Amino acid sequence: MRAKARYGDWDARSGSRFCHHRPPRPVYRLACRGSDPHVSASSISIRVNNTQQIVCCDPKTPLLYVLRNDLALNGPKFGCGLGECGACAVLIDGRAVRSCVVPVAAVQSRSVVTLEGLGNGDAPHPVQQAFIDENAAQCGYCLNGMIITVAALALREPxxxxDEIKHALEHNLCRCGTHREILAAAKRALMLSKAAHSPDSQSEQPADRKADQGEPNA
Known part of the structure; x- marks a missing residue:
């Protein structure tokens, strides 16, 4: 008798994974209140969005759960819980990382940036602005991972x-099929990021104006 497929099992016939049921989310935060004597809780200091935070949890707690449940940072989303869809991505030392499979203890001496840390409605990050300009959203659930991945690409390969943009985004899943708009937003994001980091043209204007005027006549 064939065993019942579990979430994450590989189906050789279809070349995909069974996704009938999501894996259960372990209740790590109960240990902080002392309700589970079998799980040890620790005070862990992490730097998130340029702010030092102290959380009390099992060191093996996925970073995603700490960000959402303890720090109320809901930009990163719970998607697959297996590090495959990209919805939970955050920047760790400037690189896009799947926070659902990273234990919080692994980021104690590193810098974590979430979607909230990139920018806000009054001052959006160039990547966020590009996704707004291109209307690159439908349900919006995947956008956190898309924006974080493009932001990391802008830092690494401006x-x-x-082809390099497509390669960077190939493991970020979008169920709504807005890939064309997302690619357009990524290209625009790189352009805006380069413009934001280029020397201000106004700062060069006095020197140019002086050169145009030349030396005064004797």
Whole structure:
């Protein structure tokens, strides 16, 4: 008799994973209140969005749960819980990382940036502005991972071409099919990021104006 497929099992016939049921979310936070004597809780200091935070939890707690449940940072989303869909991505030392599979203890001496840390409605990050300009959203659930991945790409490869953009985003899943708009937003984001970090043209204007005027006549 064939065993019942579990979430995450590989189906050789279809070349995909069974996704009938999500894996249960372990209740790590109960240990902080002393309700589970079998799980040890620790005070862990992490730096998130340029602010030092202290959380009390099992060191093996996924970073995603700490960000959402303890720090109320809901930009990163719970998608697959397996590090495969990209919805939970955050920047760790400037690189896009799946926070659902990273234990919080692993980021104690590192810098974590979430979607909230990139920018806000009054001063959006160039990548966020590009996604707004291109209307690159439908349900919006995947956008956290898309924006974080493009932000990391802008830091690492600001002159990335179309193939490099597609390669960077190939493991970020969008169920709504807005890939064309997302790619357009990614290209615009790189352009805006380069413009934001280029020297201010106004700061060069006095020197240019002086050169145009030349030396005064004797």
């Amino acid at each position: 002159h990335a071409n179309d």
